[in-house]
Amino acid sequence: MDSFSIVRLISWFACGCEGVDDDDMRVIGLTGCTAIALAACALGTANGAPRVDSGVRGLVQYGPTCPVERPGQSCVRPYQASITVKREPAGTVVARVNSSANGRFSVRLRAGRYLLVPRNGEPFPRARSRTVSVHPHRFTAVTIRFDSGIR
Secondary structure, three states: OOHHHHHHHHHHHHHOOOOEEOOOOEEOOOOHHHHHHHHHHHHHHOOOOOOOOOEEEEEEEEEOOOOOOOOOOOOOEEOOOEEEEEEOOOOEEEEEEEOOOOOEEEEEOOOEEEEEEEOOOOOOOEOOOEEEEEOOOOEEEEEEEEEOOOO
């Protein structure tokens, strides 16, 4: 049964047929209870799946950014990067995520093992892929470090 039919049925029973035209099955006027029925239907049939409450939150860094690091000086900065998330051990791509200007990213994932594959430059910057475990109802923290190639 599609969403419109469900709304029609809820409207029919809850509102005593008010606001529903039987001939062409169009909602011709929203009453208070029809509006409630529409809202309930939209919430209940959006996609049928509960929102995933686990995943990965991370920070992407780039460095070194200076040839010589002095005391009190940081030669690492946040980095915008593209990361492909693959389910292990199958290697199926389940998500692609981009870190923001401050280097942060977040992706919702179901519990399991995943491989985070950063998109590398040629030849630099380069970062290694990371395997992470996601546990139910928790976000796993990870840092991905890109090597700038400066020596």
